Amino acid sequence: MSASSQQAANTGLRVAILGTGKMGGILLEAFLRSGLFNSDQVTATVAHEARATALASRLGIRATTNNLEAAREADVILIGVKPAQVADLVREISPVLSDKKLLISFAASVGTRAIEEAALPASLSVIRAMPNTPSAVGAGMTALCRGRNATLEQLDLAQRIFATVGRAVVVDEKHMDAVTGLSGSGPAFIYIILEALAEAGVNVGLPRDIATQLAAQTAYGAAKMVLETGSHPALLKDEVTTPAGCTVDGILELEEGGVRVTLIKAVKRATERARQLAGN
Numbered sequence: 245m246s247a248s249s250q251q252a253a254n255t256g257l258r259v260a261i262l263g264t265g266k267m268g269g270i271l272l273e274a275f276l277r278s279g280l281f282n283s284d285q286v287t288a289t290v291a292h293e294a295r296a297t298a299l300a301s302r303l304g305i306r307a308t309t310n311n312l313e314a315a316r317e318a319d320v321i322l323i324g325v326k327p328a329q330v331a332d333l334v335r336e337i338s339p340v341l342s343d344k345k346l347l348i349s350f351a352a353s354v355g356t357r358a359i360e361e362a363a364l365p366a367s368l369s370v371i372r373a374m375p376n377t378p379s380a381v382g383a384g385m386t387a388l389c390r391g392r393n394a395t396l397e398q399l400d401l402a403q404r405i406f407a408t409v410g411r412a413v414v415v416d417e418k419h420m421d422a423v424t425g426l427s428g429s430g431p432a433f434i435y436i437i438l439e440a441l442a443e444a445g446v447n448v449g450l451p452r453d454i455a456t457q458l459a460a461q462t463a464y465g466a467a468k469m470v471l472e473t474g475s476h477p478a479l480l481k482d483e484v485t486t487p488a489g490c491t492v493d494g495i496l497e498l499e500e501g502g503v504r505v506t507l508i509k510a511v512k513r514a515t516e517r518a519r520q521l522a523g524n
């Protein structure tokens with residue numbers, strides 16, 4: 245059963261998502277679907293009134309452009325604005341922050357220390373998360389780390405929250421930009437690979453809808469094999485590669501095209517950029 249179809253125990257907590265754009269919207273809808281929060285426990289904020297109105301009427305939640313009001317009533321505050329906006333937003337809501345609230349930022353690049361320094365009180369509990377968009381279908385991957393004031397219980401709460409939308413792991417904060425470059429940006433890299441595989445299927449004569457299905461299910465199956473067998477991907481690849489068969493010919497093309505190096509460089513570039521995003 246996928247995580248999205250599992251009902252989670254309601255936390256009984258009030259939550260505010262400040263910056264409910266693409267990622268925030270995906271998390272919000274998934275949390276509501278899982279039963280983790282009911283619509284009357286959630287407030288979402290955005291920059292534009294029209295978007296707030298649309299969100300409120302579509303999801304039956306309270307949506308506003310007023311961050312202070314939303315944060316005042318929340319036990320858990322999720323931050324999903326652009327990295328360069330995080331510090332200002334935290335300063336804006338500081339008058340209503342207290343030791344009793346937990347702040348979880350899922351903005352790329354912004355460290356827990358920077359958030360703690362922008363916040364009053366200085367003892368605010370901060371957790372940093374890096375989710376990804378497959379959270380929309382319960383197949384998300386989120387990495388979490390805690391700031392200096394967050395307790396293990398709060399980290400556990402954050403892990404339970406994100407586990408309702410997929411897998412959630414705890415990492416050292418020093419790894420968060422690498423996580424961003426790999427699993428945060430990763431879905432975009434995989435979509436390009438799927439698009440290319442589907443195009444390849446069309447090139448060898450398959451109808452596009454079938455080719456897309458074959459490509460996506462093959463990627464899903466291969467990913468599931470890695471996760472569920474625990475086998476090294478190289479060993480699983482060897483199972484497919486019949487001596488003097490056709491797979492090895494395809495692999496030769498991949499190696500000649502530098503697919504490994506290209507993917508390594510893509511994650512490296514995304515990680516390097518993630519390190520800079522808080523600044524601009």
Ligand SMILES: NC(=O)C1=CN([C@@H]2O[C@H](COP(=O)(O)OP(=O)(O)OC[C@H]3O[C@@H](n4cnc5c(N)ncnc54)[C@H](OP(=O)(O)O)[C@@H]3O)[C@@H](O)[C@H]2O)C=CC1
Binds near residue numbers: 263268295350353428
């Ligand atoms: N997209 C992804 O795959 C992932 C994104 N992230 C992180 O999530 C964050 C948002 O990214 P994404 O969702 O892609 O971007 P979006 O541009 O879709 O979302 C940003 C949201 O912030 C809102 N906003 C802007 N200013 C304010 C403000 N002052 N107060 C309240 N809300 C405000 C915008 O409102 P409006 O809609 O009205 O313009 C918009 O809804 C980033 O920090 C990113 O690093 C993390 C993991 C994955």
Ligand SMILES: O=C(O)[C@@H]1CCC=N1
Binds near residue numbers: 352428
């Ligand atoms: O592209 C970005 O900056 C965000 C962070 C990870 C995924 N999307």
